[in-house]
Structures are given as structure tokens and as C-alpha cells.
Amino acid sequence: MTAVEQTADDLEHLNAQELVAEAVARYPRLTVATSFQKEASVILDLVMKADSSVRVFTLDTGALFPETRETWAKLEAHYDIKIEGIRGQQLERHWEQSTDSCCDLRKVVPLRETLATADAWVAGLRRDQSPTRADTPKLKWDLKHGLWKLHPLADWTERDVWRYIAANDVPYHPLHDQGYESIGCFPCTKPGAGRDGRWSGDTKVECGIHVAA
Ligand code: SF4
Structure with a gap:
């Protein structure tokens, strides 16, 4: 077993709060990538309670729902932070x-460029969201971006969230209350269970940011 695998296994038993606390202590350049979906709201709450100075960013694709921008503003006001x-x-x-x-x-x-200055990042993936996410560990070495990646909600269910x-x-x-279980850009998101509403009618299931190298 490599040192990287040992460290990752080491944290698998921690619950979400414990994992976030450990991440804040371990990684001085920890950063949170937020999508403004329900899991992102939970992650933000956990991280802000542990350390409100952690850098938080979102990928502003220019194709976000107006409700996503409202949620962005609401979370900034709620935690008194800048996202x-x-x-x-x-391209048009x-x-x-x-x-x-x-x-x-x-x-x-843009994610790759942003993560170049971080030493770890936190994302809201859950194992039960889709078959492509079933093996999501709580901590892993993100080979593609060259830093640690944490998934504090890996073993959470929809109900837990x-x-x-x-x-x-x-x-x-608010779109979660209108049948959207997963929310991305408006041209590529429809209401649906799990991630069914993402790129609906296409074979595409992931945008690529959470796909390993
Ligand atoms: S989800 Fe759709 S609109 Fe958003 S970046 Fe991907 S292809 Fe473009």
C-alpha cells in the first residue's frame, strides 16, 4: 500500500463533521468548489462552521439558472462570505x-487552473447519486489535478442531506422543490430523479470535473 492510499484509508471512518475538521487542520490551502445544489449547501455549512476563512468558488459557466444565482447570493449573505x-x-x-x-x-x-493554487478541495459527491459515483471515497489523491480531494458526504443518502x-x-x-434532484446549467438540466435530468437524452453523465484522469 502506498503512503497516499494509507492516508486516504485512514480517514474513511470519520463522519462528515470530523472529516471537514481534519481537512481544515491538515490543508492550509483548502478550497471548496460549490455548485449550489443541496449537497453544496451542506458542505458549505460544515466548512463554514469549521473555518469561515476557507476559500469558496463556483464555476460560473454563464449558463446558470437565475435560481442558482439567487442561491449564490443567499448563501453569501447567510455566511457573510464572498463566493x-x-x-x-x-463560446456562444x-x-x-x-x-x-x-x-x-x-x-x-477553469477548474484545473483554480485548483493549481490549492492543496486540497472539497466536493459534495455521494455514492448513491449514480453508478459512476458508487466508489467515491471520503478522501483521495486527485491525480488529474495534483491535490487531495475530499467527499465528506460520500456515505450520505438523499434523506440525510x-x-x-x-x-x-x-x-x-429552490429548484429542488420543483422536481430537479440534480442541477447544472439551464441548457442541459431538466427535472428528474437522481442525475436523470442532466444531459437528458444523451449518453453523457458527467461534465468531466469529477472524472479521474
Ligand atoms: S452543462 Fe451544458 S451549458 Fe454547462 S458547460 Fe456543460 S455543455 Fe455547457
């Missing part, structure tokens, strides 16, 4: 030509 909007190249209605290339320019490239939001009075994206 950075990171923009990549945005590029998603109509190629969703892969559009995701690459608007998400994958909603229970936390209700118990902690956390602001959340």
Missing part, C-alpha cells in the same frame, strides 16, 4: 455544437 465566480472561455451557445467541448471550456479548464438542511436551517436551491 468567487470562476469563468472559463464561453457552444452546448449546441458539443456538450463535451462546452463543459471542457466552461468547467474543466435533507435532514441536515432542515435541522440546521441551511439555505438551499
